[in-house]
Amino acid sequence: MKRNSFPAQLLLILAFLLACSKPAPEVIPDADINAWFDAQYEQLLQMSPLQLTTQGRKDHYGEIDDMSENADDKKLAWMEASVAEMKKTFDYGKLSPEAKVSYELWEYLHEMEKGDVKFRRMNYVFNQMGGIHTQLPNMLINFHKVDSAADMTALISRYNGVGRAINQLLERAKLQTDAGVRPPKFAYEYVIQQSRALISGKPFEDTQINSALWTDALSKIEVLEKDGKITAAQAGEFRNQAETALIDGFKPAYEELIAWLETELPNLEEKPTGISRHENGAALYAHKLKSSTTTSLSADEIHQIGLDEVERIQKEMLAIKEKVGFDGDLPAFFKFVNSDPQFFFPNTDEGRQAYLDQSTAFLDSIKSKLPDYFGILPKADLVVKRVEAFREQPGAPQHYNQGTPDGSRPGTYYVHLSDMNAMPKTTMEGVAYHEGNPGHHMQISIAQELTTVPKFRTQMGFNAYVEGWALYSEALAKEMGGYKNPYYDFGRLVNEIWRAIRLVTDTGLHSKGWTEADAIAYFSENSSIAPGAIQAEVRRYMVIPGQATGYKIGMLKIQELRKMAETELGDKFDIKAFHDTVLGSGALPLEILEKEVKRWVEAEKARS
Structure with a gap:
C-alpha cells in the first residue's frame, strides 16, 4: 500500500512544482494604461474650454465651447477612434482589476455618448433648469477668475463668445422644432424671464442699476487696479472694452433668443404630458x-x-x-x-x-x-x-x-x-x-x-x-x-x-x-x-x-451593498473602509460599483 502511494504523492509534488515554475501571466502595469488614458483625456479636455475653466485651468481661456451639432459629431468620432485604439493597444485580460474598471468606464462613456447624439434633437435645448443660457453667464461670474490683465482680456473675449454660442444653440432649438419636438410652454416662459434678467441694467440699459455681469466685470477690473496689476488708464480701457463686448456681442444674441421664444409661445402646450407624447419618446x-x-x-x-x-x-x-x-x-x-x-x-x-x-x-x-x-x-x-x-x-x-x-x-x-x-x-x-x-x-x-x-x-x-x-x-x-x-x-x-x-x-x-x-x-x-x-x-x-x-x-444600491458587506464580514466590517471603497475609485456606474464592493469584501475575507 505504501509502495503504491509514494509515486502518486511524488507525482503530485512534481506537478505542483512544475505549475509553480511556469511564468506568471504578463500583467500590464497600471502606469502604462493610466498614462494612455491621461493623454486621451487631455485631448478630450482640449475640445472644451469651459471644462478646462471648471477644473481651474486657463487653456483657451478666452474661448467658449463650440455648441453646434457638428461639434457633437466630431467628439463622437474621436471617442469611437479612442475606444478602438484602447482595444488594439491593451489586452483586457492582462489588466489589473483597477485598470479594468478604467477600461470599462471608457467604453461606457462612448456608449452613452452614442445614445446622446442619437436623441440630441429630442432634448430640450432651452429649459428653466440650468439651461446653457444661464450656465454660461454663471461660468463667467463664478468660474472665470481674473488674476492678470490677460485674464481680463480673455473674459471680454468670452462675452462675445457667449453670443456666438447662444446663436448656435438657437439654431439647434429651431432644428428641434422642425422635428416636431417642443417643450412645455412654461419652460420658454421661464427662459424668457431669465434671459431678460441677464440683459437688464447697465450697460444694457440706461439705468442706475448694474446687471450681474457688469457688476462682476467692474469688480474684477477694480481688484486688478487695486493690486497694481494694471494702471488706471488700463482699467478705463478694460471697462470700455467690456461694455462694448456686452452690448455688441452678448446682448444681441439674447435679444434674438427672446424674440424667437416669444414667437414660439403660442405653439406650446399649456398642459402637456411627458416626452412619451413625442415620436420615439x-x-x-x-x-x-x-x-x-x-x-x-x-x-x-x-x-x-x-x-x-x-x-x-x-x-x-x-x-x-x-x-x-x-x-x-x-x-x-x-x-x-x-x-x-x-x-x-x-x-x-x-x-x-x-x-x-x-x-x-x-x-x-x-x-x-x-x-x-x-x-x-x-x-x-x-x-x-x-x-x-x-x-x-x-x-x-x-x-x-x-x-x-x-x-x-x-x-x-x-x-x-x-x-x-x-x-x-x-x-x-x-x-x-x-x-x-x-x-x-x-x-x-x-x-x-x-x-x-x-x-x-x-x-x-x-x-x-x-x-x-x-x-x-x-x-x-x-x-x-x-x-x-x-x-x-x-x-x-x-x-x-x-x-x-x-x-x-x-x-x-x-x-x-x-x-x-x-x-x-x-x-x-x-x-x-x-x-x-x-x-x-x-x-x-x-x-x-x-x-x-x-x-x-x-x-438603495449603496445601502444594499453596505448591508451585503456587513452580512458577509460580520464583526470584521469596517465602516470607514467601506466608505473609502465606495468613494476611493471616483464616481462609477452602479453595476461597476457593485463589482468593486464585492471585490473589496472578498479581499477583506482573505485578509482576515
Missing part, C-alpha cells in the same frame, strides 16, 4: 433612465420601487408624528409642518442670512465627526452662498458647484432664497448634508483629489452614483449624530420621500401619460413639501426626464 426615455440610473431597470420597475418606498417612509413619518405628540393624521401633520410659522425664517434679508448661517453651523458640526466614518477626507473647502439674482427661482432646489482639483476655488453649496416661505427649516439640515458633507462636496472633492486612477475618473459624474451617495449621506448623518430636533429628522424623511416620489412622478409623466396636474396631485398627497416647491420640482422632471430617478436608485 419611449425610446428616448429608456435611454434617459439607463443614463440616469446606470442600470437596466424599466420604467415600470422604477415606478413600483417608488410606490413601495413611499409606503415604507410614510410609516417612519407616522412614528415621528406620534413621538412629538401631534393629534391628527399624517396629512394634517404635513399641513402643520408646512404652514406653522415656527418652521420658517422671516421672508427678509435677515431671515435669508439666518438660513445661510444655520446651514453653515450644521456643516461645521458634521465635519468634526467625519474622521470616525471615513479614512479618506476632502482637502477642499466648502462655502454656503445664495444663488445669484439672475438665476434664482422661488422654491427651486438647492445645488452644489464643485471646486477646483487644486483647491484654489472651494466647493459651493447654493441656496435659492427669494421666497423664504418655500424654504422650511425642517428640511434645511438634511439638504445641507446632501449638498455639503458628507454628500456632494465630500464625494466630488475626494474624487477630484484621487492620484491612483486616470484623471478622467476624477471628473466623472454618474447621476445615480453622485446623487445616490448624497441621499445616502442624508441618512448617514443621522448615524453621525445629526437631526437632534425630531422635526428636522422628519425633514430628513421629507427629503427621502421626495426622492421616492420622484420615481413615481417621473415615470408617471414620461411613460404613463400623466399630466403636470397628476404629478402635482400625487406629490401633494404624499409629502409635506410646499406647493411652490412641488410645482418647481414637477416642472423640472418634465424638461429633464429621468434625471430625478437616479437619487433613490443610487441610495
